[in-house]
Amino acid sequence: MLLVVAAFIVAFVLLLYMISPLISPKPLKLNGAHVVVTGGSSGIGKCIAMECYKHGAFITLVARDEHKLVQAKKEVEKCAINDKQVVLCISVDVSKDYNQVESVIKQAQEKLGPVDMLVNCAGTSISGKFEEVEVDRFKKMMEVNYLGSVYPTRAVITTMKERRMGRIMFVSSQAGLIGLFGYTAYSPSKFALRGLAEALQMEMKPYNIYVTVAYPPDTDTPGFAEENKTKPLETKLISETAGVCQPEQVAKVVVKDAIVTMGLFRTIALFYLGSFDSIVRRCMIQREQSKAADKRE
Numbered sequence: 001m002l003l004v005v006a007a008f009i010v011a012f013v014l015l016l017y018m019i020s021p022l023i024s025p026k027p028l029k030l031n032g033a034h035v036v037v038t039g040g041s042s043g044i045g046k047c048i049a050m051e052c053y054k055h056g057a058f059i060t061l062v063a064r065d066e067h068k069l070v071q072a073k074k075e076v077e078k079c080a081i082n083d084k085q086v087v088l089c090i091s092v093d094v095s096k097d098y099n100q101v102e103s104v105i106k107q108a109q110e111k112l113g114p115v116d117m118l119v120n121c122a123g124t125s126i127s128g129k130f131e132e133v134e135v136d137r138f139k140k141m142m143e144v145n146y147l148g149s150v151y152p153t154r155a156v157i158t159t160m161k162e163r164r165m166g167r168i169m170f171v172s173s174q175a176g177l178i179g180l181f182g183y184t185a186y187s188p189s190k191f192a193l194r195g196l197a198e199a200l201q202m203e204m205k206p207y208n209i210y211v212t213v214a215y216p217p218d219t220d221t222p223g224f225a226e227e228n229k230t231k232p233l234e235t236k237l238i239s240e241t242a243g244v245c246q247p248e249q250v251a252k253v254v255v256k257d258a259i260v261t262m263g264l265f266r267t268i269a270l271f272y273l274g275s276f277d278s279i280v281r282r283c284m285i286q287r288e289q290s291k292a293a294d295k296r297e
């Protein structure tokens with residue numbers, strides 16, 4: 001009996017997998033696309049920018065430190081595949097003032113055209129025992145990792161909706177899937193991104209905008225080295241069971257997921273969220289019809 005059920009589940013999953021290309025969106029062509037990468041001056045973000053540049057994209061790097069931005073720009077430029085490509089640097093704190101973020105995104109769009117893909121990678125981590133982490137760090141984590149992803153997304157979404165195309169990417173963490181010793185301040189800010197991404201995806205699907213979330217493991221970056229300075233032994237031992245990745249490797253997977261694959265889990269979600277999506281679509285069509293009718297009157 002159990003075997004029959006198992007076989008049925010396997011067959012179902014295989015079927016979903018086979019038809020997933022039919023119901024996935026068309027892959028995004030990075031050649032000539034404008035990609036904004038927050039946190040693009042270091043670590044994973046810089047590698048994502050380089051990966052996109054290798055596919056012919058135009059890049060806007062967003063971070064605070066101008067010196068690091070200029071250095072990163074040089075590295076990204078080395079990955080060019082044609083002489084038309086441009087790397088633009090913008091220095092701004094993504095977590096402080098929404099109006100400021102909106103205005104720099106506008107500047108970037110004026111220079112390099114509408115944003116085709118936004119990569120929210122700016123972030124920072126802290127590890128430590130709950131009662132030893134300074135209280136204001138809890139707020140800081142939510143500001144940088146969560147609001148620092150909300151603001152750039154808000155700033156690009158209107159144009160994406162108008163153009164009926166776009167990709168939004170959030171960089172969460174394995175610590176955004178499960179809460180681990182030492183991450184009481186960091187994990188919640190990464191869990192929050194998942195809630196944001198899922199709700200946003202349901203709103204954006206009728207506009208042909210796709211949202212992805214990456215959950216990388218420990219990755220060898222300047223940010224990781226910084227975090228290790230205060231990491232409790234327990235956190236170190238737990239993390240070691242999963243190992244450390246290279247940022248280039250993480251960047252490849254993350255970019256591929258955002259532009260091509262919608263993944264098996266996405267396919268399953270497409271089914272079980274299908275009825276919600278059809279409500280959203282119906283409302284959108286109705287709203288547009290009544291808008292058109294108002295105009296005619």
Ligand SMILES: NC(=O)C1=CN([C@@H]2O[C@H](COP(=O)(O)OP(=O)(O)OC[C@H]3O[C@@H](n4cnc5c(N)ncnc54)[C@H](OP(=O)(O)O)[C@@H]3O)[C@@H](O)[C@H]2O)C=CC1
Nearest residue numbers: 039041042043044063064065093094123173218219221223
């Ligand atoms: N490395 C790892 O082990 C893992 C990292 N991640 C996540 O990946 C992302 C990148 O991490 P990683 O590459 O290690 O980090 P790095 O510290 O190496 O790089 C962080 C980048 O974000 C920018 N940044 C930080 N705060 C702000 C801010 N307030 N406004 C604008 N830019 C900001 C930094 O530039 P500047 O300081 O000049 O502003 C820098 O470009 C983070 O969100 C992190 O949580 C997820 C899983 C594992």
Ligand SMILES: CCCCCCCCCCCCCCCC(=O)[C@@H](N)CO
Nearest residue numbers: 125173174175177217218224227239242
């Ligand atoms: C389906 C559920 C999968 C869960 C796997 C659990 C593996 C345990 C090890 C986790 C290592 C900690 C990662 C944190 C990385 C991070 O975000 C910081 N390094 C940032 O600097």
